[in-house]
Every structure is written in C-alpha cells, then in structure tokens.
Amino acid sequence: MATEDLTAANFKQTVHGNDSVLVYVWAPLCAPCDVFAPTYEGSSDKHPDIVHGKVNFETEQELVSAAAVKHLPTLMAFKKGKLVLKQAGIANPAVMDDLVRHLREYRIEPAVAQKACSSPRLRSPQARPEQTRPAAALWLTWLPKT
Template sequence: MHVVCPQCSATNRIPDERLGDGPVCARCKAPLLEAAPFALGDANFDSYVGRTELPVVVDFWADWCGPCRMMAPQFEAAARQLPQVRFAKVDTEAARQTAARFGIRSIPTLMLFRNGVEVARQAGAMSAADIVRWVQSHARG
C-alpha cells in the first residue's frame, strides 16, 4: 500500500497488515495515518490524492462559509471513525486552481477519490454519521 505523507509529500510503502500499527513517514517521521483531517492545496493536491492508494475524502470549504464551519467538527469526527480513509480539506479561497479544475460551485462539497480518480461527490453540510455512511457506500470497489 502506498501512502503519501501529508507533511513532506514523500510516498511511503506500507504492508497492508501494518496499516494499523501507526506507521510514520520514512523521510520526516510524521504520522502517516492520523485520524484527523489535514490541509491540501494547489501545490500538493495531485501528488497526494494521485499517489495514495487509500480512499481520500476531500472537503472543499472556505473560512467565510457558515455551513462549512458548522460541518468542520462533523468532518473531524468522521475522520476518527474511519482510520483507513484519509480526510483532507481544501480551502477554495487559497487553492483556487484546484477548486476550479473540479468545478466546485457550492461549498461545502465532499469528494471521494480512489487511486486519484473521483468516485463520488456530495454538496452540502452533513453530520458525521452521514459522512461515514456516504464514504462507506462509495469507498468499496
């Protein structure tokens, strides 16, 4: 299994049976599978999403968006419940190229990627339970 470090963007190879052992990056020693969302931007979006073999859920959001701020703790709670899924946040104000490339028209918008390919998209604020159900229903395959 290949997992990209959210801190230094190094690609790490982790045996599937060791994913639950708290792996750290071989380069920078940062935890690879923290059960918390991390930031992605224009500079690192493609390298992270495209090279990580685990499902990646991306929350496209903005600081001025009330529903985005309301959903943030729900997104964090969902990340804690799904440790084998990576949860990332993209600030649409800071990462305008990435937001435009994916045609983000309303926020919050969640996108699920597998092997760098979008497999599902959902606009609007959701509860943690709804996020977990949505991810589980689309992450298989």
C-alpha cells in the same frame, strides 16, 4: 487521524497516492462549512484508514477551478485517484459513516484507475440518474464506475 490541508502542490500526490481519499472544500467565512467541520473532523478521527483532506476555497483557486466547485461546502471522494463522488452540502455523522462504508466497498477496474492517475487535470464527470446509488440519504450521488 487529523485532516490534511491540500494545496496545488500536494493535491495530486495525495489523491493518487492513497486508495481512498475524501476532500472537503471549505471557506473561512462559510457558515454551513462551520456547521459541517466538526462532523468531518469526527469522521477523520473515526476512520483513520481514509485520508480526509481539506481545500481552502479562498486560497486554492486553481484546485477549486479544476474541480468546478461552485457551492460550499463541497465534499468529493476519490478511489485510486478517480473521482467517484462530488456533492455540495452538509452531512450528519451517520451519512458520513455511510459514505466511508461505500467508499471502502467501491471497486475500480485497474485500467480505469490507471487512466485516472494519468489524467492531467482533475475532472468532474456527471452521473446519470440510472447510475446513481442511494445511501442513507439522497445526499450521496455516486459517479459511474467507468
């Protein structure tokens, strides 16, 4: 499955209208983004059940600001409309596979999912160290389930 370009016009519909969504924030002149792009595209092809969206840092400043993205590339994961991961940096294919596996297994309480869907803005809560979940690399930091 090809990646989907996300804009201010379709972001909320995509994130809230799908069970699991990965969002990759990139920029045209970002060298690390160029390194990570083939891995992200490969993940999209390998895992068509997970929506793989892309946000252009330069043209989608409203989304970038709402998500408080400061470094590129940044990867975010949403489960039932709730932000469950936000991490800057690049990942190799094995880490991406692990991320997808965790995203598939991640459970959100229905009340939390409903609250996320009604939120007026994208929020990026901070995980506390005792609530992080290790994965294939320390690259992954999962946000609290509540």
